[in-house]
Amino acid sequence: MDRLIVEAPEPITLIGGGEIATGALAEALALAPKLVAADGGAAAALAAGYRPQAVIGDFDSLSEDVRAQLPPEALHPVAEQDSTDFDKALRSIAAPAVLAVGFLGARVDHQLAAFSTLVQGHKTPCVLIGETEVIFHLTHEVALPARAGEVISLFPMQEATGRSEGLEWPIEGLVMSPVGRIGTSNRALGPVRLLPDGPGLLAIVPRRLLAEVLRALRLDFRQDLRRDLRRG
Structure with missing residues (x-):
């Protein structure tokens, strides 16, 4: 244990x-x-x-x-x-x-x-x-103030799907897999929103966005904690 x-x-x-x-x-x-x-x-x-x-x-x-x-x-x-x-x-x-x-x-x-x-x-x-980058497991919707031209990569550790806003190549309708289609070297058109359908996607974003990533993850943690308390 x-x-x-x-x-x-x-x-x-x-x-x-x-x-x-x-x-x-x-x-x-x-x-x-x-x-x-x-x-x-x-x-x-x-x-x-x-x-x-x-x-x-x-x-x-x-x-x-x-x-x-x-x-x-x-x-x-x-x-x-x-x-x-x-x-x-x-x-x-x-x-x-x-x-x-x-x-x-x-x-x-x-x-x-x-x-x-x-x-x-x-x-x-x-x-x-x-x-130059920070990497995190994308499990909830995340909005980041990316700048046009910045690289936003999504790497699947298992078969995964999701949606995006603000990416040059949207991911909606794609099935990503580590042995198939991956989502690296995408580019932001400006601020982005990433919405995974489930677990398994690693988000790789510019390191300058660390504080924003941390803010988003803390919010997700609090929401999950409140949900768990309600279930309990």
């Missing part, structure tokens, strides 16, 4: 042990000041001058030196080996949203694992921050 380790009323920054995009950690912390590390991300946090409030993972990438710099109560080992540390951390966090840095970069296999984790149905929505 998943164990809730971190619970917060505001978004959380999650740092991993991969490459951190230029300025991404400071940008994330400005929007989500509470810092949590996934395993080896604790070393990256300390190197950048930050101390994570919690470290979650199987600890196979956490050196004794790093452990010695952290209080024992901040260390939360999750022993199972059937998931990534990114997945372990997301399963253990309850917050309106997570901004994740250090999960993209040189290791393509790590990036693919991160994309897979995004669409696993975690209750807390998550945004991966890259060098």
